[in-house]
């Protein structure tokens with residue numbers, strides 16, 4: 001039984017308006033504060049780490065990524081690829097280096113991927129871009145000790161689509177050791193009739209082929225050795241939380257996968273990811289532990 005099918009448009013749009021569910025601030029303020037926190041964190045990271053900015057991973061203008069490099073003599077250097085959120089229509093890699101602050105300090109490479117948000121890009125384009133960014137990273141950084149993904153909101157959707165890739169059509173087969181999926185959307189059908197889809201203009205067919213919930217068998221084939229953390233905020237809306245719970249259940253019933261559901265207390269859709277700038281934050285610790293770097 002899915003609840004979203006019984007909702008009128010207003011209720012559905014409320015469920016998929018993360019800013020309406022924060023207990024900390026007004027709708028406008030929580031978004032403003034989110035963008036400021038991500039920007040400031042990214043500036044901090046760019047001051048602390050060695051950076052390679054605007055590295056192309058494809059021919060397109062928007063197909064660039066930023067690399068945050070630790071100064072380390074260790075041979076055990078994991079790499080995390082971060083996919084930013086913003087409903088596939090806001091934000092960019094320019095606000096996406098914040099999580100490098102504690103990670104680079106522990107000897108982890110962080111890569112923030114840029115992709116063409118709507119209306120320039122559409123769902124098929126964005127999914128293709130982030131998949132190709134992973135291929136490019138694997139080719140450039142063959143000496144890393146492990147490849148990990150982290151995505152927030154729409155970025156968690158894109159990370160889940162990467163895990164669900166049939167790599168036979170690509171030049172490499174990336175072995176992703178772990179994935180952190182934070183406050184994501186894994187079934188795109190409920191947003192089809194909402195304001196979120198206005199710039200995306202997805203048809204039902206596009207939504208279905210780009211829904212990780214429909215691609216669990218492919219994920220099982222492609223990412224069978226991957227540690228997956230599905231994290232949701234205590235104050236995410238019920239439908240957002242249901243997206244994480246349902247995806248977790250679909251993955252959990254799959255033999256061989258290591259999947260955990262993290263319900264992060266005292267967080268909302270925005271500060272659940274903003275706090276990755278802090279080395280003491282529960283999810284930062286969990287990510288470091290996953291990479292053997294705590």
Ligand SMILES: N[C@@H](CC(=O)c1ccccc1NC=O)C(=O)O
Pocket residue numbers: 016017018019020031034035085086087090091153
């Ligand atoms: N209408 C959306 C807007 C939104 O999700 C958003 C806007 C700017 C930057 C990031 C956003 N979302 C999550 O990363 C909301 O209600 O939060």
